[in-house]
Amino acid sequence: MTSPVSDSAGAVGGGWNERREDYALRRVPLSYRQWGAISLTGVMLGVATAMFFLAWGGQLIIAYGTVNTLIGMIFGTVLIGGVGLVLTRISAATGLDSDLITRGAGFGFMGSAFTSLIYTFNFVMFFAFEGEIMAAAIHDYWPVIPSWSVYLAVGLVFIPLTWWGITAMNWLMWATLPVYLGFLVWTIVLAATSDTHAAFWSHVPTTVANPAAGPALLQVMAASLGLISMATGAADLGRFLPPGKRTGGAVALGFGSMFVTLCVLTMLGGWFTLRFDGSTNPGAYLSGLMGIWGVLFVIVTQLRINTTNVYSGSLAYANFFCRIFHITPGRQYWVILTTVVGTGLMFGGILDHLNAILTFEATFIMAWVMAVVSDIVINKRLGLSPSNFVYKRAHTYKYNPVGVGALVFALAIALPLAFNVAGPLGKTLAPFVSGIVAFAAAPAIAALTRGRYYLPATAASNIDPALPAVGTGSIANIASARADAHTQEVNGTSRCTTCADSFELAEFVSCPFHQGPVCSVCCSSESRCKEMCKSEQQAVLTIKSAPTQSA
Template identity: 25%
Template sequence: MASETAVSAPRTPRSESVAVDDYSLSRVPMSARYGWFQVAVQRFGQISALSQFLLGATLGFGMRFWDAFWAITLGAVILEIVSVLVGVIGVKEGLNTSVIARWTGFGKAGSALVGLAIGLSLIGWFGIQSGVSAAGLVSILPILPAWAWSLVFGLLVTAIVLRGFHSMQWLANVTVPLFLVLVGWAVVVELSRHSIAELAARAPAGPQLSFVAGTTLVAGGFIVGAVITPDMTRFNRSVGDVVKQTLLGVTLGEYVIGLAGVLLAHAVGSADITRVITSSVGWVGILVILLGTFKINDWNIYSSSLGVTNFIDAVFGKQVNRGLVTLVMGVVGSLLAAVGFLGALTPFLSVLGVVFPPIAGIMVAEYFVVKRWRRELSDAESIPATSPTWVPATLVIWAIASLCGYFVAVGIPSINSVVIAFVLYVVAGKVGLIRGVGVSRTEAAPAAVAHTAATEQGTPATAPAAAAAEPSA
């Protein structure tokens, strides 16, 4: 890994290009990383969005309170395990998900597919959620039509993400407390009309939802966020920080917001919680919707831009600035939301979502068990000079696990596919089937160039990446 001395990258970077590019193809230096609680606020903001509120309402509409509680508990544990394992890879290597994939079983071409899947999926959801927020804005300020608010909301989020992780941290510090206060107000107003004990004992108003189905909804609802955890944890300082922020962010996000949704669904006998909130507290309810969508949408476009940047680098050999990619994708996503086109893509995006869970299983199996490219990745001070071009066995495993996740209805589909991918990759590794085909040279990323220049001038380098990611407190 490039040393702190070699790479000039303080908390608020001096270089405008680095500030916008945000280490899209290079390791994040220790000097640009954050304390665990700061990143935990981002994680909580990511998982405590409006979608989590609606998930809780769906559970409450079809399950008794304590059944929903245990479904949320099991789903949260599953998400925490996946998030911690892939998050540890992120903090140790300081790289984002799609770049790490080059040396965790996928090869350069395979990582391009990972980046493309992330880019297409998350920019689609970015546009869809921009449209949801626009509908809320029309209710508060009908001075503009919904299509115009879609543009305003989407471009505003894009402008914040252009500045990278630093600006997103500022956004989290503002929106997360406000979201919690407003959600708390809306929930208290509605639940004050009922007895909590009576609500907890009440039968659900809707069709019964099984425990497995409820757990599937919880785990599947955030599995994509769990897979792309390295995009966030590369800004952590230690493995312990990753564990603390995951336990705090995921647990609070699932329980506080999810269970509030369960109780509200029991109180009003409906899963349409947005209508309940807006009718209870008026325009404040719209603010809840806006803030909840705002914080998740910045991560949608941020991780999307990282995936597409890696795709362009891997396929075309061009290192484009992440900020430029963010701008283009933000404008396109906002325009598609404005014309209502993305609504037709929801089924496609849902199907695309089944390809994500196996990615985590393969990355964890390679990095912690098979270790075919682990030493090559961890010992490099910047990033390895080469990577395998293709890993055919990985593509086969990825396809099999994705198909199992889509077609096999027994158990929890998203977790089935993670486990199947993990097991198949470990077995393939043990029998010698995990082999790279072709060798691709890694183009010098900005941080790597800075490190090389500093080394040539006699600046000492630090320990390898794995050691550098574990500084003393």
């Protein structure tokens, strides 16, 4: 079992155990949702300050020209920022991260586990991109240090940096921001005073990187879709916002961070490339321009971005292994797996295939994210799915054909395109096809199934009277749990029958297997019960017995 966090330490700055966990597998309680939009946006902008975006901007402008790159970045800001706004408002209102939202948005308990794998690869991929850039900077300045040793060092250093979760990340981001901005201003001055006088806004490549892959603008837009996971990353941070500040926080985390990332820093990276003789690897040109200070600049940005990558990857791994293998050692231990996989990708030279990998990854991410968005903006508004976001194992089917079906259908059509079956143009179109098909398929499947796979018949009811009455429940167990809540030091909490830790009432269901209130994580990781609460016999028995018992 995991070491669940006690809500008695639920305020910001609570126990170290809480800071390590950051409610990786459960709803964030109201007592912990006190973070401001400025603080969380600061953490989110750790992504924007990645060297990856400077390198990517250089590659895009060299290959496709400045105007095409700018239009593509505006497109990415509007689309990804819009998705981020929708998801972050939901996460701030519910306290759920993107994975828990996915469960109740058409995928089911086990169905969303596989989207966690898609999500995880995205973060280890960016972890590897950044690691390679830093290795290039260090190796170029100190040729005696082999790149492989830097890869290993990068993997090791981020384990302690992300062990303590969002609290340590917030401190790191704000502490390093002045250093980063100082180095960035220095680089801008060097670029502005460079002897190279290449035109920026009018720059057009002599030939498009791959004319057979379609118009240059289309290729840039396809590559930008590979960053759609930044929208789900915004939601993962947005769950720490107070519900009353969800709209302003969602705008800042969604649109604000995307504008800075794509329209400012990515374009700035393209300008640097043209001013520094066409070099697209900032790890190489910064060490050449600034010497040891350039290497330090790269290291600072590496610390900022890869703490976010490793943290987000550990969240996704924690969710996946909890559901598939019922393993819950704690969010912080999956930090180790995230860094190991990311380090392995560095050795594979992933940076050399940046645009192709982004487009391929976008095919998977778009199918998942657009199926979720479709369920939120269409299915829930049309009454095809429940208006609330059910996430507990006892209240969800293992698989919901709405989201899972939309994902499979979209990938069945788009993956052959991504694998070049229809040639380079088909490969470019793959992420667009994936997103459009998934968005259209989710409401179609929901209508065909009449939404019957969202809420199973269950005997496990919420014990919190403020929540919707999901499940038939056992009134005796619910009454017992509520009575127990009044004996706790913190009002509105109960104690888990399994792990004996206290949480807010919203975390619990009345479990017929354990004969008492069980928290959502213990419910998720329980392998012995065989989901007896969802068995037809148990549900019928509970329904029959409920009216004869007193509350």
